[in-house]
Amino acid sequence: MEHGSLSHNGESHIISSDLGGRRGGWITFPFIAGAVAGLTIAAGAWLSNLIVFLIQEFNVNSIDAAQISNIANGCSSFFPVIGAIIADSFFGSFSVITVSSCISLLGLVLFTSTVTLDSLKPQPCVSGSELCEPTSNIQYAILYTALALASIGLGGTRFTLATMGANQFDKPKSQASFFNWYFFSIYTASVVGLTVIVYVEDNVGWKWGFGIGGIANIIGLAIFVSGTRFYCFDKPKGSPFVGLARVVVASARKRNLQISSESKDYCYHGDQGMTDMAVATPSKSIRFLNRAAQNVEGDVKPDGSIAKPWRVCTVQQVEDFKTLIRIMPLWSTSIFLATPIGVTSSLAILQALNMDRHLGPHFKIPASSVVVIVLTSNSISLSVIDRFLCPAWQKLTGRFPTPLQRIGLGHVLNVLGMAAAALVESKRLNIAQHHSGDNAPMSVLWLFPQLVFVGIGEAFHFPGQISLYYQEFPVSLKSTSTAMISLVVGIAFYLSTGLIDLVQRFTSWLPDNIDNGKADNVYWMLVVIGVVNFGYYLVCAKLYKYQNVKGTGGNPDSDCDK
Incomplete structure (x- = not known):
């Protein structure tokens, strides 16, 4: 800040x-x-x-x-x-x-x-x-x-x-x-x-x-x-998704067209800031999409405007669509990063309901309030990252940490959080199954380490993702880029719902009373998923090339989150 x-x-x-x-x-x-x-x-x-x-x-x-x-x-x-x-x-x-x-x-x-x-x-x-x-x-x-x-x-x-x-x-x-x-x-x-x-x-x-x-x-x-x-x-100004849909439709309708290497054969009408055709020549990657911007007879009016919007689109729209395709593998890793968080947020509340939530003789922590530890550790971590870690990283390396580096560290912390949750739940179940009633309930404070890990991890990977999408998304999709995290979280919550449903259907780990189950096995399963997803992320990050190099690091005037 x-x-x-x-x-x-x-x-x-x-x-x-x-x-x-x-x-x-x-x-x-x-x-x-x-x-x-x-x-x-x-x-x-x-x-x-x-x-x-x-x-x-x-x-x-x-x-x-x-x-x-x-x-x-x-x-x-x-x-x-x-x-x-x-x-x-x-x-x-x-x-x-x-x-x-x-x-x-x-x-x-x-x-x-x-x-x-x-x-x-x-x-x-x-x-x-x-x-x-x-x-x-x-x-x-x-x-x-x-x-x-x-x-x-x-x-x-x-x-x-x-x-x-x-x-x-x-x-x-x-x-x-x-x-x-x-x-x-x-x-x-x-x-x-x-x-x-x-x-x-x-x-x-x-x-x-x-x-x-x-x-x-x-x-x-x-x-x-x-x-x-x-x-x-x-x-x-109209949804940019319409332009992206036109790329798919136009390229499909022209699938048999021979791809041209001449810039004069492509449509540039409406591309803002493109006065030099050579600069706007379609890229060679994912070449089959270039057909969508290639002119054929009747596509363009004599004045240069587009006559058939669903048969031809601009070069810029094609390049914007390619940018989204390139970043989608990285985006998909975020879904499996957020899914364990959805499972943990629900299970932590159920665990808290069966734990000793007293702080002193007169105050009892509401079960749903344990999740506030995630937010608190997140807020504190954001301040530490912004004021100390980023400047220290710049002094050591000469550049700010890139969005991909921040997301990667978030992956690691998330896996550690799931492992801590598995160990704590194993201990809680052992106490619950060997002590009837409330003779020796486990304190809810034992849930704090796993929630702190999750909060710190979010402080790294969520801002890192926002920075990546805002930096890399096409100009026409800058507003939508800020909502991509919301889309990730939404899909992740539905996947976590399906995951819990599968666990209930094929195992006995999650009965109605979790004291009679094996929720620690669910956490260990999330650890395995997290490790595999982290490996997938490393491959995607290694193969990804920044489209907008400015602000990714090295610029002393750039913001840490950029």
């Missing part, structure tokens, strides 16, 4: 308006940060404690509750990509954020209704009995509607806010500084959601927790809208 980056640094967009005032720049950050904080706290009210909520209020067994939580996390991570596409293509970021905030509020209203009106939830299980009143179809319908609305609302705000905030700046270094402060706001608000609100839900009442979340949602929306007169608004 830049020192004094929140002060006015003279960078703001100046546009003509009736007010004659300045728009954009750091003056917009308090409104963006306030909205992020409010909406993140609102999301924490339902998402952070969802497993416990389903078990206690809807009589869902523990493994099924973990699966539903993973699906909800996956949806919340998929929707940002959809929100980014809608914002870029049709309505703009401001409209998508405003509408999504209202949808999020509706979801919280439904959640509050389920714990306020007895008819919207089943009666609690009889103490000491395994007989529980089944949940009705109407009750499930209300629950899943609340989950869907809240997930859509969260998905349409979080990364769209990041894109809108970054669009308030012109200089890449200011954008990088904005992202640092932006994620700091998210982490801080997430800690509040995982501690204060979860504590209120567990000890005061669910309706109070959901109510606080609803109020935070309203405040966040109000703060965001109040900054309207300071924002720069980017007009939707």
